Amino acid sequence: RKEVEQDPGPFNVPEGATVAFNCTYSNSASQSFFWYRQDCRKEPKLLMSVYSSGNEDGRFTAQLNRASQYISLLIRDSKLSDSATYLCVVNTFSGGYNKLIFGAGTRLAVHP
Amino acid sequence: GAGVSQSPSNKVTEKGKDVELRCDPISGHTALYWYRQSLGQGLEFLIYFQGNSAPDKSGLPSDRFSAERTGGSVSTLTIQRTQQEDSAVYLCASSPEGVERLYNEQFFGPGTRLTVL
Numbered sequence: 001r002k003e004v005e006q007d008p009g010p011f012n013v014p015e016g017a018t019v020a021f022n023c024t025y026s027n028s029a030s031q032s033f034f035w036y037r038q039d040c041r042k043e044p045k046l047l048m049s050v051y052s053s054g055n056e057d058g059r060f061t062a063q064l065n066r067a068s069q070y071i072s073l074l075i076r077d078s079k080l081s082d083s084a085t086y087l088c089v090v091n092t093f094s095g096g097y098n099k100l101i102f103g104a105g106t107r108l109a110v111h112p
Numbered sequence: 113g114a115g116v117s118q119s120p121s122n123k124v125t126e127k128g129k130d131v132e133l134r135c136d137p138i139s140g141h142t143a144l145y146w147y148r149q150s151l152g153q154g155l156e157f158l159i160y161f162q163g164n165s166a167p168d169k170s171g172l173p174s175d176r177f178s179a180e181r182t183g184g185s186v187s188t189l190t191i192q193r194t195q196q197e198d199s200a201v202y203l204c205a206s207s208p209e210g211v212e213r214l215y216n217e218q219f220f221g222p223g224t225r226l227t228v229l
Binding site: 042043044045046087096097098099100101102103104105 | 143145147153154155157160162165168170203209217218220221222223
């Protein structure tokens with residue numbers, strides 16, 4: 001079983017749609033969680049951190065369920081510019097080191 | 113300000129040759145990470161430097177891979193006797209981790225695309 005698992009997609013949605021991505025992780029000791037966005041042939045960039053209480057940034061909402069070891073990302077009112085791969089990232093700090101595990105990513109394609 | 117830079121942007125080499133990939137992190141960032149990403153795959157952790165501490169090398173796939181970070185700044189990833197399966201994009205990231213080493217956002221460079229013929 002992979003340490004961080006994501007549905008690879010692709011998710012093909014029309015502009016204006018709401019789309020949700022899920023991610024599960026296997027290490028219950030993981031402490032911090034993130035969503036990164038990666039455009040085609042570009043480097044990943046931080047989209048948002050994920051907090052236990054859930055957090056929102058404009059059209060994006062992230063949720064964390066520690067009991068189920070599950071993270072989600074909701075995108076409302078999708079734009080063409082949202083087309084990208086979304087990477088779920090889980091960090092475990094242990095022995096003085098941060099260890100980040102990246103999911104393989106979920107690809108989103110928003111069409112007119 | 114200047115972001116993370118990597119060089120070369122593209123490298124084509126023949127099987128069996130050695131290659132060196134360079135990363136210049138953002139000034140003042142204490143943490144530096146190397147990853148590789150094969151086509152259509154997620155990021156695979158390779159190595160992590162934090163300040164003057166011994167690096168976490170747990171992700172290096174074989175003893176053909178090594179990395180160093182001089183003066184707490186520039187880092188070089190070396191792959192000896194390259195194999196075709198080494199072909200990938202090699203990404204470097206830096207992070208302003210604090211004294212407690214709590215994780216902060218990673219800033220990625222544009223990557224080096226390595227092709228081994």
